[in-house]
Amino acid sequence: MPSIWVYSEVQSVALELVRAGLQLKQATGWSLVSASLGADALKRAEELAEHGVDKAVAVSGAVFEQFDAEVYAKALAKLVGSEPTLVLVGGTKRGKELAPRLATKLDAGCVTDCIELSYKDDMIYAKRSAYGGVAIATMVSPLPLVVTIPPRKFEAAEKAAEKGSVEQVSLELPGPRVKVVEVRKKEVARAKLDEARVIVSAGRGVKAKQDLEMLRELAELLGGEVGCSRPVAADRGWFPQWIGLSGVKVKPDLYIAVGISGALQHIAGIRDSKIIVAINKDPEAPIFKVADYGIVGDLYKVIPALKNAVEKAVRS
């Protein structure tokens, strides 16, 4: 019988994968197995066993100290073996570099950033964005298959009535060929954009870092967070992360794009917002095409005015 494996180096994501795995288990009758690697592997495996997996495998060892995609792929390939398997990997950046390498070892297909999974007639159907986020593609593959699921796509699994078994395994593995020589934490604090109800988002039109303050004031007034487009984070380093297909995908009730022109990749990351507002001085900016409401104007005048108008509305 085929099995469904789940793996993420982030325990909260692993718990989300367990929920995804349980849904598929219900549809297929296959067994659900988790892998935990490295420090606290046993502790993490115990927790996954309490949350619905049939079997939780733990492998510890100094070789896992640094996340090395090659070493981790080797370990997982050994665990999974040659049986037909569906492997769900948490779609963090590390997970997404691991999954294709693992899939290649297993001579398997791979679908990254999967947003929906189903099973029919011995085939797995996996939906994901296509053509730069313009379209949704349904990919189909037989087993074995490796799939990455973005973090927070599923809620964490709940405690199960019955605890699964826990198995400790030791593996002989060569050490990493890539050596980590320095790790620098990104300086700016990470806002919880994926959970925010309101996001005020800064684009290239915001000229100086101190100008973010007025966006922050507006966001606070609206009970939301401040985010940004890719150039503001990646080129200017004002934020640790950006909103977009290659960064965080968001789904607030209200998304206010301030001075964001609306590159395709950005739009794909905000598509699920309930209401999109665009503020831009260029009436031709593509962001207006996907906006519910837009103001064509100078953000340096519009944002203070908007703040006043919101204050007034909230008071009355």
Add this chain to the structure above:
Amino acid sequence: MPRVIACFKYSIDASELRIDPSTRKPVVEGAKRKTGDIDKRAIEEAIRVKERTGWTATGLCVGPQAAREAAREALAMGLDEVYILSDPAFEGSDTLATARLLAAAARKLGDYKLILCGEMALDGLSAQVGPRLAELLDLPQVTYVRKLSVEGEKLTAERDLEEEYEVVEVELPAVVTVTREINEPRLPSLRDILRASKKPIVYWGAGDLEVGADVVGEKGSKVKVADVYAPEVKRKGVIIEEKPAEEAAEELVKYLLQEGVLR
């Protein structure tokens, strides 16, 4: 001569992609194609490595005959040669089959020190080919690289992860995937373009590569596309123009109150 290889895809330009309004399917046939902006950075970085090391800078592209257009541009930027892996038998290749073709080409070229790929292609966004290629060639992989340097046989690279930057070292050869921030690709001058017309563009088909016919193309692909559709964007599109900021802001707030998104 040691080689630095840049892999690039002649991608569908999603921003110009037409959607058939009746079927909501993208019209892929005849769609505009180009080298994606991240792949262009892989090409640029290969040229920079060549300029510092004197290695040969080679481009590899799996694609249709028409990828010649992208190859010309890459040569004008400064690659020494481009190989286009093109054959009707390669069509419909998934990420594994594509990586197999690239791996076979790299093996045939030989003496590769550094293989650069974009983090992801403009159309597929799968971010798979780099790591798959590394596995097929049994090389270490360094992904999400925003800065790199090559000294002798050693590569130092800075990776952009969610919470941190990670600086790593690795002995070459290795596969590296780059992000948009690694460089600003040069715009070739007219002189560069003219000079590039003498540089070689070589087509390699099924007969030129040591790769089984059953593991490439649609037949050799595990993952197939069952369906593609473009969900309709239903946005209201109310644009407030040519009004003083105060007036525009008040009008917007009125709408937002109606929508119930202000608390």
